Amino acid sequence: MMSLESNSNEIRPHVLGDRVVVLGAGIGGCFAAAALSKYFQSVLVLDKDELPDGPLSRRGVGQGLHIHGLLRRPFDIACKLLPGFEDDLRRAGGIKLQLGEQSFFHDAGAWHPKRDLGVAVYAQSRPLLEHVLRSRVAGLANVTFQDRTRVEDYIIHDGRIVAVGLQSDKQNEVVDADLVIDSTGRAGAIVDRLARLGYSDLESVELGVQISYTSAYFTRPAVPGKLPSGYVVRSNPPKTRSGVLWPIEGDKWVISLSGRFSDFPPADDEGFREFARSLEDPIVHEAIERESRVTPFVRFNIPRIYWRRFDRMSRFPDRLIPLGDTVAGFNPVYGQGMAVASLQVEELQATLAAHAAVGRPLDGISSEVLPRIAAATEAAWSMTEPVDLVFEKTTGARPQGFAERIAFAGAVRRAIVADDELHRAWARVANLIEDPSALVEILGRSESAKMSAAADGR
Known part of the structure; x- marks a missing residue:
């Protein structure tokens, strides 16, 4: 079991409590742990998976081998929370891409013009991104990661979460907490747990998008004098097929194909190649023909996207804060999931900073933070919602x-x-x-x- 212990017994400046427990050691959980480490004596990050020591995929991240990009705003947040993060990512193999000159988008039947758009992003695999981020967070003196640990219960007293019930190595234990962050994502059980405790009036906005991705890694020989580039060929409604050709570390491409409404990309070489041939530009198909596949195909299905409106519930346990995919699950093609998690953490950190500045206790923190998390979510939801709803077969109310x-x-x-x-x-x-x-x-x-x-x- 991975358990990285805190090395610090000193009192933290601006401390708001003894311990915060973060449920989920993915991207959102790592962002939260980094932000909260300033305000609590200790931060305990729990995950049901066995956390790898290197940039390896893990069972609980079903989409982990598909394309993962960190948009510029959340990347900047990561660099602010963890100075030196960009250098670490680059040294580990992350590839800097200048949008418009090394990252190209094809939609509405044509490529965007080639020009420097003034924004740079990094291209890398999800396992590498998560490994670099988690390693930096684990290096914080008061943060501890504990894996192979399942959350069984929220323990509520007088309307406030005071502890979590855990199961690890066939042992049950109760861990007290001054604040609990639930970043367990799409597969988390927050909705059922809240309902069992009598918090059952949760509204959820859902769109039936019926998307499926198939991805694999391919060879990517270095070309002397030529910088790596990434290519996104988006569907042109009513057509539903998309493809992405994206460079990652180790001189590899990750190639992802996606489709909707049962028109899904196959997970065999011939079917994958022919699906790519049908895209509106041949660049992805040409790469498949030219390069060699070096990993098995992986598939990930997304029947729906959702936004859980915890902020609208009549009652909600105080000091429990849901973040990331626990709140909203986006269509991954837009790169909004990890991005929104970082924006939500930014709102949480700002609220805690205000409390710490005047020595205000944490009581009522959930009612303060949940509307701010909803506002951070709404901006991204409003941008991506119409792109899914433009397809007639997408189910859900048109705004x-x-x-x-x-x-x-x-x-x-x-x-x-x-x-x-x-x-x-x-x-x-x-x-x-x-x-x-x-x-x-x-x-x-x-x-x-x-x-x-x-x-x-x-």
Whole structure:
């Protein structure tokens, strides 16, 4: 069992409690542990899996061998929480890609123009990203990781979570906590646990998207003098097939194909190759033909995406904070899952900092934080929801203004061909650096300029 013990007995500055327990040692749990380490004497991170010592896949991350990108905003949050994180990731094999020059998007039937968009991201496998992040967090003096440990119960007293019941190595134990973070994700049992305890009025927004991914690693020979690049060929509705060709460490490609509504990519060489041939650009298919597959195919099915509105419940246990996929499960193609977890952690950290600044106790923290987590989630949900709902077979309510939002997205896509300022803003919005209102402002100026030019020409 992996158990990295704390090396510090000294009192932390701005301490708000003795112990915070983080359930889940994935990306969201690691972000949370790093942020909370400043405010608690100790941080205990629990996970049901056996946590590997290196960049290896693990059982509890079913999507772990598919493409995983960390958008720029959450990457910056990681670097702020863990100074030196970027250097560690690069040394471990992460590949820096400049959007627009080394990372290319094909949608609406064409490639985006090639130009420097002013945003850089890193390309690497999910196991490598998680390993580097977890190693940095484990190096914090007051953080302990404990694996092969299942959470059996929340222990609630007077409306507040005070402990968690655990099972590890066939032993049961109870661990007291001043704050509990549930980052157990899609497979977590938070909904059932809350219902058993009488917290049962949870609303959930759900969209039936019926997406399936098939991925494998392929060889990627280095080309002298040529920088690695990544390619995303998105579906062009009503067509449902997509493909991604993405460089990762070890001179490999990860190639992922996806489809919807039973039109799923096969997990055999011939079927995989023919599915890729049907994409709107041949670049993914050409790579499959040229390179050699070096791992088995893996599949991951996503029947639905969801947003659990814990913030709207009439009652909720105080000092319990759900984060990441425990709150919202996104379509992975947009890279929003890990990103939203980091934004939620940022909101939690800001709330705790305000408490610590004035010595305010943690009582009532859940009612403060849950609306802020919902607000952080809403920005990403609002951007990606229309892209799933544009398919007629997607089930779920279309939001007010849905047609207008689709039309606006189409207008932006057409305009970025000639408008480099708008294109750069699109990249910043997609990476959660800037609010979508920036696109409205820039597109509005561009349209006004065109109208004025047309008027002057009459």
